[in-house]
Amino acid sequence: MVKTIKNGHLYWDGCDTVALAEKYGTPLYVMSENGILARTQELHRDFLDKYDNVRVAYASKAFCTLAMCKLMEKAGLALDVVSGGELYTAIQADFPPEHIEFNGNNKSREELVMAIDYGVGRIIVDGLQELALIEAVCAELGKRTQILFRITPEIKADTHDFISTGQKDSKFGIPLNPEILFPQIEAALASEAVDLLGFHFHIGSQLADNSTHLAAAKVALHLALEVKKRYAYELRELNYGGGFGVEYVEGDVRQPYRYFLDPLMALTEAFCDEHQLTRPTIVIEPGRSIVAEAGITLHTIGSIKELPTIRTYASIDGGMTDNIRPGLYQAAYTGLVANKADSATTQVVTISGKACESTDILVKDLAVAPLAAGDLFATFTTGAYGYSMASNYNKLPIPAVVLVKDGKDQLIVKRQSYEQMLQNECLPERW
Ligand code: LLP
Numbered sequence: 001m002v003k004t005i006k007n008g009h010l011y012w013d014g015c016d017t018v019a020l021a022e023k024y025g026t027p028l029y030v031m032s033e034n035g036i037l038a039r040t041q042e043l044h045r046d047f048l049d050k051y052d053n054v055r056v057a058y059a060s061k062a063f064c065t066l067a068m069c070k071l072m073e074k075a076g077l078a079l080d081v082v083s084g085g086e087l088y089t090a091i092q093a094d095f096p097p098e099h100i101e102f103n104g105n106n107k108s109r110e111e112l113v114m115a116i117d118y119g120v121g122r123i124i125v126d127g128l129q130e131l132a133l134i135e136a137v138c139a140e141l142g143k144r145t146q147i148l149f150r151i152t153p154e155i156k157a158d159t160h161d162f163i164s165t166g167q168k169d170s171k172f173g174i175p176l177n178p179e180i181l182f183p184q185i186e187a188a189l190a191s192e193a194v195d196l197l198g199f200h201f202h203i204g205s206q207l208a209d210n211s212t213h214l215a216a217a218k219v220a221l222h223l224a225l226e227v228k229k230r231y232a233y234e235l236r237e238l239n240y241g242g243g244f245g246v247e248y249v250e251g252d253v254r255q256p257y258r259y260f261l262d263p264l265m266a267l268t269e270a271f272c273d274e275h276q277l278t279r280p281t282i283v284i285e286p287g288r289s290i291v292a293e294a295g296i297t298l299h300t301i302g303s304i305k306e307l308p309t310i311r312t313y314a315s316i317d318g319g320m321t322d323n324i325r326p327g328l329y330q331a332a333y334t335g336l337v338a339n340k341a342d343s344a345t346t347q348v349v350t351i352s353g354k355a356c357e358s359t360d361i362l363v364k365d366l367a368v369a370p371l372a373a374g375d376l377f378a379t380f381t382t383g384a385y386g387y388s389m390a391s392n393y394n395k396l397p398i399p400a401v402v403l404v405k406d407g408k409d410q411l412i413v414k415r416q417s418y419e420q421m422l423q424n425e426c427l428p429e430r431w
Contacts, residue, residue, distance in 0.1 A: 010338040014407030027318035030249035033405035035294025059287030062384040067412040069093035139194035153216035159205030202241030288384035295383020319353015343369035
């Protein structure tokens with residue numbers, strides 16, 4: 001169990017969160033290594049070891065640090081990166097290039113040079129313009145590269161609009177319109193620089209139902225068949241993206257990976273048998289489902305403001321700067337008072353952030369133990385898209401990240417200092 005309660009304190013992977021807050025300060029992200037590994041082990045058991053010719057690339061955008069890249073390598077996963085910065089992190093972590101997949105809807109020439117020079121395993125190409133850029137970079141570097149085309153399967157996922165990506169009106173992927181799609185495939189097949197492996201889609205995030213993945217997989221499989229018919233060319237790889245949901249609050253469902261993957265594999269194998277296609281390698285790219293529930297954030301309670309007959313606001317020493325998700329997607333969270341973890345919850349408060357924004361509310365109307373300034377508040381399920389989306393708004397420093405396992409803690413990201421926040425700033429010389 002990652003979460004335990006001892007002597008009234010919340011423990012995370014065997015570590016007393018109150019002691020962690022004293023040692024490292026707050027706000028503090030705490031990531032459980034055992035929590036992360038439980039999810040990668042489930043992926044091994046129910047996918048990687050169960051099916052031939054499959055791969056899992058961790059979508060590093062969910063939580064990208066040197067230590068996380070290393071942990072994913074040790075756990076036998078590949079890595080999905082979407083920017084020069086994520087790629088640089090992977091390179092600094094010595095992540096094996098052949099196991100890196102480079103996504104993104106607007107890769108720059110510099111990013112492509114970095115990726116192709118490092119020898120990344122795959123580039124997921126988002127359109128003809130990018131293909132031309134890749135060809136130019138390959139020519140310059142005297143290299144070839146393997147690619148997949150990201151397609152827009154034209155399926156609306158049942159999730160917040162802001163994290164739905166596979167619908168027809170999307171900035172991601174190549175539309176299915178044959179007049180747009182097939183010339184791109186022809187260009188790739190004719191190219192000396194690239195080896196076209198297959199198609200990629202990602203339909204959205206935080207999905208609790210497998211039907212959208214299944215519908216999108218059908219689209220990709222039909223396209224693979226069409227490519228074989230038109231060009232006598234068998235695609236070797238299909239990437240079904242990520243998007244597997246997690247539990248933020250009671251009522252959310254975190255389905256086991258097999259709930260998504262078994263029907264997807266059955267559909268894929270049946271389709272390939274029926275149409276005499278060699279079953280391509282199947283790749284998935286989970287991000288959130290690997291790290292979200294393994295992470296918590298610790299904040300110290302400061303000002304408590306009671307508005308009679310309205311609500312009580314309890315402010316923390318962070319907020320939207322370390323977790324933008326409530327403000328951006330109306331995401332719901334839950335938490336508890338970590339130093340009063342077994343006390344009865346007798347008070348309803350709204351946990352508010354310290355940024356100068358009315359939307360900076362972390363948790364609305366939460367039942368908590370009687371609160372006082374100086375208490376420690378722990379928010380659950382903040383391991384994904386928390387640290388990775390943190391900002392310096394109001395010039396708040398990015399918090400530290402500590403990795404915990406079996407009662408041992410290890411700092412993996414130091415707290416940003418005020419000096420570091422200003423290190424790239426200067427005054428105009430003419431002053
Ligand atoms: N692959 C691609 C191409 C993606 O665009 C994404 C997420 C993933 C994989 C991983 O999806 P996951 O398994 O994590 O759902 N900031 C938002 C989430 C944006 C996700 C964008 N793409 C949030 O905090 O909910």
